[in-house]
Amino acid sequence: KTTTTRKANGRSSSSRRQTEARSKTRGGTSKGSSTSRSSGRKTAVRRPGFTLNVQQKALIFGIGIILLTFVLVLSLLSPNQGQLTAGLSTLMWRLFGWGGFVMPIITAIIGLYLVLWGMDQPPGPPGHRVFGFAILFLVFEGFASLSSLSADNGLMTVWEVARAGTGGGYIGGLVSAVLTEFVGWIGTVLVLVVTGIIGAVLATGISRQELARLLGGVWVSLRSSLQQRPEPAEPVSRPPIRVNPGRGRTAGTTTQLPLLPNAEPEKPPTPQKTAVSPPPPVRELPIGQPKRATQPAKPANPAPAAAEPSFLGNARSENSDTPGWAVPAVAEMLDPGSDPAVNNATIQRQVEIIEHTLASFGAPATTVEINQGPTVTQFGIEPNYLEMRNGKRTRVKVSKIASLSDDLALALAAESIRIEAPVPGKGYIGIEVPNPAKATVSLRDVMESSGFQKLKSSLRIGLGHNVSGQAISADLSAMPHLLVAGTTGSGKSVCVNGIIACLLLQNTPDDLKLVMVDPKRVELTGYNGIPHLAAPVVVEMDRVIGTLQWALREMDGRYKLFAEVGARNIKDYNQKTKRVKGKDKLPYVVIIIDELADLMMMAPEDTERSIARLAQMARATGIHMVIATQRPSVDVVTGLIKANFPARIAFAVASSTDSRVILDSTGAERLLGQGDMLFQSPDAGQPVRLQGCYVSDGELNRIIHYWQTARRFATIRAEEQIIRKPEDLAQKMAARRAEQAAAEPKPTAAPPTPKAEQPKPAAKPAAPKPTPPKSADVPRPQSNLPPLEVGGVSSAGLQKPLWEALDELNNDPEAEAEDELLPEAVALVRKLNKASTSLLQRRFRIGYTRAARLVDYMEQQGIIGPPTGTSKAREVIGDSPQSDEEEDADADEEMDDAN
Template sequence: MPAPPPKLPPLVARWDEEWGPSPPEEKEAREAQEKTAVAESRDDKRRRVSNGWELPPVHLLNAVGEEAKPPDNEARAQLIVDTLKSFGVDARVVSIQQGPTVTQFGIEPGWEVKTRLVPERDERGRIVYDKDGRPKYRSEVLSRTRVRVNRITALANDLALALAAPSIRIESPVPGKPFIGIEVPNTAPSVVTLRSVIESPAFQKMASRSRLAVALGKGVSGEPVAADLARMPHLLIAGATGSGKSVCINSLITCLLMHNTPEDVRLLLIDPKRVELAAFAPVPHLLFSRVIVELEEVPAVLQAVIQEMEARYRAFAAVGARNIEAYNRNPRAPEKMPYWVVIIDELADLMMSAPYQVERQLCRLAQLARATGIHLIVATQRPSVDVVTGLIKANFPTRIAFAVSSQVDSRTILDMAGAEKLLGRGDMLYLPTDAAKPRRLQGCYVSDAEIERVVAWWADDRFRHLRPEPMDHLLEQVREAGLTGEDDPLFQAAKELAMEHNRISVSMLQRRLGIGRERAVKLMGALEQAGVVAPADDPLASRQVLIRPDEDELLG
């Protein structure tokens, strides 16, 4: 019998433990660190772009926050099953997906079995009796049918009561899955930072294909979600006050600033609130020299964008290009065109000041501007039918709905209910163009400190000699070539309105024709030149109408 191997001395054993082969966990951790270091060095190289510009580093954004303590999902799943069973509904939980704000429980409907009791019989067909002389009975299945989905959805309020949740949302069925999704709010929601989505493979893949990749947030199962603004091609955002619209817009702008130079993307910011987008005023990406805050300037600004769109189409025709990507690749193009992103923070104010003009201009841009690289992001806190009209909805196929106050508002923005059950603070429903149902996301959060760091990077003096010239001359051209006299398409309508009254004023033209004050003053001057109204010292004063309808027919 061979002798056992000698025992290693303590020193050798200690050396073997300290310097011997690493366990698999340590090897995996070291390889992950090396991959992260390589990815960061590659990212730094990629961020040094040509022509002197340098993209902001990712470390300007806050790191990924700590995950909230996971709730006891197993107990909640059992509570859902027990609650449904107490109402006579057979079901079982087949999936649990925990997200930053809600947890989705996948419920598979069970079977509804109908049975009857029949007496037992022996081999000869005689009834079998027990020892007390009573016949024995057995249960016989008559039919097995699936539990209807609407029996589960009808118990939404009862499930919310049992789970002690403020509200639950039932998605029936989950797209692409053979079960119903019950979304229950987490007791401690976690914050989704912009950096956590930007560093995800989903966003990196999207950013490698498009200049206008934007980070939206994370889904109900915690997966990062990114989108391509060029494919949307326009975005409509709606939600009640405090639901997260402005934070969403800030994250979209910050994401564009993190990955594009002013030679790639120019921004046109329209902020009737005056304070929401003011932090981005110093960046060199602005199309004009300032953020547009005056409502009277908005029609002229949108008209300047329309003229630029038409000029781009003429440039495309000159070189035989169909869209901005083909034009920028064409060797005959004199210079590359940047993308334009027009961001309007409050549509309701614009629709109150000049509804007819703004709606017509927005719809024209939404219909034609996609190929020219001009994209719209429009937000409103009042998703009513007089603000989000049918024309606007038809031309903005991609929509984001935050928490709203009623089901009517949800149907206005999404054409379906569901947004009234959202939790607020970035909880949203994202409806892309190629989806039949909206997708629930927790939007990215960008703090004021992060925005200040990114803006300070672009406002640095080292980029001073590279800043492109603001295109304020486009506004001047629109003002100089403004519609005057009988060239205005509303002149005939203003003339007919005047002949229906004895006196007419600029404010009446504004109210009845739905136009701004500047255009109404021009129309009043045109009516005066045509002899329809009497002259006046004050251009805003009420005017006497000089022509009656019967006299106009005789003159015609």
């Protein structure tokens, strides 16, 4: 009972003390609250003290650690500067050993990080990276200690080594001693190696996929080297870079363009390897690098800028059956290109940005393939699935990703981004991002590629490299015509020059003839003088329609020749008439028009009609066209012209409307210029992005100089011409001149006598004196072989003035006199005191051809003057006295006009 009573008294006393304490606390609180109410705002305002936020503290600590780094470096390099440096040097040598040289680096990194964080520019939280560097430092200390020990040393030896300041110091000695005691010497090495790998992974932040790809590449290289040793006759042909069978560059894959079989390996693989090719893994990102064509070894002395042609050393054309001509060597005429620089870190960072941006807009996707080309890098992404509220999974729509091009361009800070959704023949969407630095695509690399060599056509042309770095070529005879469009500076003229250079490097003048139209007078006039030209480059707009009409007559004439021998096309005709006497080989004819807009403005109806008929019917006769324009509008590239040009090349254009005109789809407005183009193949559903071949002025000058100085080496044929007609063109011209001279009466003062009425003996047309063509404006190349003139046509390789000959033949004054509008046209120009083709077209409602023919006749007769070279009308210089009836008729007409 006493004990119970004492416990109760203790509890009551303790409860009383707690109650008093609570009352005091309440009283103080009430007093404080009342005091604060009475004092008002004076007690509520507190003076700010000297406080620092987290970033300011980090900045101060960072500066201090950087200062400590300088002191540590000074202590290691010169420990005798003072007591502090000597003590720090001894401490670091004994504590870390050889790791003392690493400590200033670690402190410098920590101090720099804190300084950047304090300046509101944190490089990102270190996190696992700092832990990884710490593990690497401990591993280094352990290996440093092991290098100073032997296998049978104990703990005393470890401390002695640390006290001497060698090895890994006390820390490294402790790590090595503990591990050696438990797992032995070999186990210690294995543990340190594995721990070091873990620390490197944490420090560098490399992903598992990257690590697996790195180790897989090392394993593939080791396995291929081991397999090549026992069987040197059958080496593994695939290099380690071909890690993605789905890129289109490996064995068994087909090219994107059925017309362009270019993506072929150097050595054809066996069918077993093709059949078991595994698909690429989902997260394995193979970076496709363009493969340079196999190039021969460069000579010690480079070739001169303009090498003289060596006919004994150069090979003849593969498609030429005529001896004497020799095509130049590609390696001597063209320069090699450059490979694009591959930066894996930049590419992986772009992959992270693309995936993060798409996920932030509700369209998650995974990158499954990367292809790097000379201009852009294509990221192949595969849409992921979205979880719905009802638990179902739906895949992200392709159209949703395609609509995020501007957002991706903003996130990547790119100039322009093109999304190909989806890539034809692939299971992903292609996002094309411009490269920081463009690589030059050389025409030589494309012509030396395996795909170009496999094309056996004589009109094969190299176009460029696609986004995977593959060389893309095409066959002009299979197109069969090409339409090129692009703004100024987009690479249109370089593309046209590349096509011409490609044709000149493969064909002799007997196999190919070129007809060039250059209204701007600066793009194609440099080719004057090469023997491939049918005539000098046409630069006058009034003669372009005549050029197209000549092409139409040539096409009709060739069809008549085909009907005589029963041939279907030019190849069949040349094959059947190869050994037939009197039948010459027909060359291919390529018509190149540099600017279509000028022709459509001058004579739209005649130009459209002629081009459309040529495009429809000239393929079988070996006549092909390459037309370029820098204004792809609907009034220039009309529907009738575009329908007959299935092959098109679009460079950078101003708007999506121009892109639809040339390609029937958008995309060309997002191109980068300088050779970046979209090529629409005749048998492909969608255009393919390419980086066009670059041909420098020096390369073009070497090719032109070669052909300008080239001459026949063997037999000089006495007669050669483009238009194969039953009778010689020059002889017909000479006979026509002789007949005209004989038909003209000699002026006499006396009236003609009956004797004069007798028919005059006609000139002998059998042996007329031929008149050489007017070729003064054509630069005549130097040659030791004398030119052979037969029938007014040069056989020494000089081009013939074809248009002048046709004008003299067809524009006969007698034929012109038969035109019923000629007297009215003469009266009109004399009345208005001016003459022009457009004036006659408007007044008489006739076509351009007839009006131009009337103007040419009046110029020949001396009625009007020559063209002034501007848009002004011609001046009337010839005048004849009019009769009174004519004057009265003119006066009446003037009165009618006035009324």
